[in-house]
Amino acid sequence: MTNETWGQVREELIKRVGKNNYVTWIEPLKLSGLKNGVARFEVPTIFFGDWVQRNYADHIRTQLANAGAAVERVEFSVGQAAAESRPAAPKPAAAKPARTRAVADEELPGAPLDPRFTFDSFVVGKPNELAHAAARRVAEGGPVTFNPLFLYGGVGLGKTHLMHAIAHELQSRRPDLRVLYLSAEQFMYRFVQALRERQVMDFKELFRSVDVLMVDDVQFIAGKDSTQEEFFHTFNALVDQNKQIVISADRAPGEIKDLEERIKSRLQCGLVVDLHPTDYELRLGILQQKVDFYRSQYRGLVIAGGVLEFLAHRITTNVRVLEGALTRLFAFASLVGREITLDLTQDCLADILRSSDRKLSIEEIQRKVAEHYNIRLSDMIGPKRLRTIARPRQVAMYLAKQLTPRSLPEIGRRFGGRDHTTIMHGVRKIEELMTTDSQLADDLQLLRRLLQG
Ligand SMILES: Nc1ncnc2c1ncn2[C@@H]1O[C@H](COP(=O)(O)OP(=O)(O)OP(=O)(O)O)[C@@H](O)[C@H]1O
Numbered sequence: 183m184t185n186e187t188w189g190q191v192r193e194e195l196i197k198r199v200g201k202n203n204y205v206t207w208i209e210p211l212k213l214s215g216l217k218n219g220v221a222r223f224e225v226p227t228i229f230f231g232d233w234v235q236r237n238y239a240d241h242i243r244t245q246l247a248n249a250g251a252a253v254e255r256v257e258f259s260v261g262q263a264a265a266e267s268r269p270a271a272p273k274p275a276a277a278k279p280a281r282t283r284a285v286a287d288e289e290l291p292g293a294p295l296d297p298r299f300t301f302d303s304f305v306v307g308k309p310n311e312l313a314h315a316a317a318r319r320v321a322e323g324g325p326v327t328f329n330p331l332f333l334y335g336g337v338g339l340g341k342t343h344l345m346h347a348i349a350h351e352l353q354s355r356r357p358d359l360r361v362l363y364l365s366a367e368q369f370m371y372r373f374v375q376a377l378r379e380r381q382v383m384d385f386k387e388l389f390r391s392v393d394v395l396m397v398d399d400v401q402f403i404a405g406k407d408s409t410q411e412e413f414f415h416t417f418n419a420l421v422d423q424n425k426q427i428v429i430s431a432d433r434a435p436g437e438i439k440d441l442e443e444r445i446k447s448r449l450q451c452g453l454v455v456d457l458h459p460t461d462y463e464l465r466l467g468i469l470q471q472k473v474d475f476y477r478s479q480y481r482g483l484v485i486a487g488g489v490l491e492f493l494a495h496r497i498t499t500n501v502r503v504l505e506g507a508l509t510r511l512f513a514f515a516s517l518v519g520r521e522i523t524l525d526l527t528q529d530c531l532a533d534i535l536r537s538s539d540r541k542l543s544i545e546e547i548q549r550k551v552a553e554h555y556n557i558r559l560s561d562m563i564g565p566k567r568l569r570t571i572a573r574p575r576q577v578a579m580y581l582a583k584q585l586t587p588r589s590l591p592e593i594g595r596r597f598g599g600r601d602h603t604t605i606m607h608g609v610r611k612i613e614e615l616m617t618t619d620s621q622l623a624d625d626l627q628l629l630r631r632l633l634q635g
Contacts, residue, residue, distance in 0.1 A: 185213060187246070187249050187250070188213045190249055191242070191245045191246055191249050191251075192204075192208060192209075194248070194249075195208050195238075195245055199238060199241060206318065206319070207233065207238055208234075208238060208242075210226055210230070211223040211224070211225060211258070212224040212225075212261060216253065219252055219253060219255060220253070220255045220256070221242075221243075221251070221253045222256075222257050222258075222259065223257070223258050223259075224258075224259065224260070224261030225258045225261065226261070227301055227302050228302060230258075230301075231259065231260065233306055235256075235257075235258055243255070292363050293363055293364045293368055293398075295349050295350060295363065296343075297350075299342065299344075299347055300347050300351075301314075301318065301321070301347045301350075301351060304340065304343055304344065305464065305467040305471050307460070307461060308461060308463070308464070309339075309458035309459060310339070310458070310460075310464070312455050312456075313333050313335075313340075313344060313455045313456070313457045314344065316328075316333075316453055317331070317333070317344045317345075317348050317428075318351075320348050320394075320426060320428060321347065321348045322351075322355065323352050323356035323394075326425070326426050328453035329421055329424075329426060329427055330417075330426075330427035330428060330429050330449060330452040330453075331427070331452055331455070332430075332434075332449050332450070332454040332455070333345070333428070333430045333431075333457060334430065334431045334432065334433055334434055334435075334454070334455075334457070335456055335457030335459075336432065336457075336459060337500050337502070338500030338501050338502035338503065339457040339458075339459065339460065339500060339501060340457055340501060341398070342430070344430075344457075345363060345396050345398055345428060345430055346363070348394075348396065349361050349363045349394075352394060359393040360391065360393045360394070361392070361393065361394040361396070362394065362395050362396065364396070364398070365398045366397050366398065366400045366401070366402040366403045366413075367399065369397060369403070369413065370402070370403060370409040372385060373385060373408075373409055377408075385412075386415075386416070389416045389419075389420075390416065394426045394427075394428070395420055395425065395426075395428070396427075396428040396430075397413075397427075397428075397429050398430050399430060399432070400413075400430065400438075401431045401432050401441075404438050404439060404440040404441040405440035410441070414444065414445050414448070418448070421448075429449060435450050435454065436606075437590070437606060456589070458589075459498075459500075460500070460501060462494055462495060465493075465498070466491065468501060468504060469490045469494055469504065469508060470490060472505060473508070476508070476509075479512075480515075480516045483515055483516055483521075483522065484522065485522040486522060486523045486524065489522055489523070489527050492527065493507060493508070496535055497534065497535070499537075503534065507531050510530060511526075515530075544578075544586060544593060545596070547578050547585065548562040548563075548578050548582075548596075550629060550632055550633055551574050551578040551581065552574065554574075554625065554628075554629060555570075555574035555577075557570070557574055561574075562574075562575055562578055562597065562598075563597055563598035564598060576609075576611050577626065579593060579605050579609055579612075580609045580612035580613070580626070581626070581629060582596070583605070585630070585633060589602075590602035590605045590606055593605045
């Protein structure tokens with residue numbers, strides 16, 4: 183098979199898998215040879231290879247066969263060039279092109295990057311697929327296609343991991359770019375310091391001199407007026423210069439309370455992607471990856487079949503908890519020198535398993551709230567707008583948002599197919615009333631206790 187055949191096959195694949203998937207997953211493949219019915223491709227990372235193998239290998243094989251190539255199997259391996267450009271092998275400083283800059287690289291006030299948070303160690307599944315693909319695109323350091331990239335999702339779902347991965351990848355692919363990663367809190371701290379020391383101009387110059395700005399947990403600046411103002415100007419200046427911005431937050435721009443409207447609307451201008459709560463397959467994938475790592479640390483430790491499946495099934499809160507559970511399990515098993523069995527797992531992780539057990543459903547919340555306010559459960563999802571019914575309904579919406587990991591559209595569906603904006607309005611209304619209406623505040627406290635008890 184020639185590269186020309188592969189060229190034709192790629193055309194066909196665009197139609198089969200869609201443009202977006204094609205650009206993300208197929209375009210980066212480099213055909214490295216065909217021998218004995220096996221077509222080999224170079225991929226940038228192991229995970230990229232795994233993903234393509236799982237999702238696109240069949241398409242590729244079929245299309246190659248249709249184009250007349252005698253292919254029975256396709257294989258993916260990390261190419262030499264890609265392997266060398268991994269973050270693990272940082273380039274010597276001398277490789278950076280010499281440039282004169284108003285602000286030296288060392289002066290950039292970035293937060294340190296966690297060396298473990300790379301694309302290689304990020305497990306991709308349905309819930310984070312789009313966020314991962316978008317992050318990868320930004321990490322290529324090519325022309326800016328969407329600005330900003332806004333990543334959001336609940337606690338411990340991998341936002342920081344993805345941001346660090348972008349920074350690592352950019353550092354090795356494009357050492358000429360000035361990449362600045364920091365939390366919104368650090369941004370504020372720097373700004374306040376600059377104000378105090380009358381060095382606001384330096385601050386501005388510094389932040390406007392970067393090529394890629396990444397700000398983590400942006401919800402933090404909501405309600406902090408002058409920091410918001412400064413952030414807005416920095417943001418605009420960088421966008422005007424066509425510099426890439428990546429932002430993360432715990433919720434969508436429109437849902438961040440006390441964030442100025444003009445900032446919200448600017449944040450929504452680029453690509454807004456949601457990291458969904460993990461599903462069973464993703465949790466299992468993450469566990470398997472971590473176990474491979476632990477095996478190299480704790481040699482000789484045996485883990486019985488079914489343990490990982492059990493954990494992926496039972497610990498659904500977030501990835502941080504899942505990781506913590508595994509760390510504890512390996513440490514414990516190596517201390518006592520025993521095989522990791524289901525029994526040992528249940529013993530060692532009893533507390534974590536217990537707290538993960540209680541998964542509150544929206545229906546439970548609706549039932550409790552209806553009981554408390556003495557209304558019918560059916561009124562929770564019905565259309566009545568009477569205050570005596572609408573208010574309890576909003577209370578239930580508020581508690582559903584607070585106490586479950588469900589998104590606004592999901593909550594809306596369970597409240598008789600209401601729109602997510604209605605839910606948002608309900609949640610806000612209760613947040614507002616809570617500060618002035620002490621009876622409502624008491625009700626909420628009681629309901630929370632009952633539900634979480
Ligand atoms: N898909 C994944 N693959 C591998 N590890 C993951 C994945 N998602 C999350 N993790 C791990 O889970 C932990 C928490 O992730 P991270 O700190 O990125 O979460 P976050 O979304 O930024 O949370 P927070 O809202 O608390 O800031 C990290 O150790 C991270 O490596």
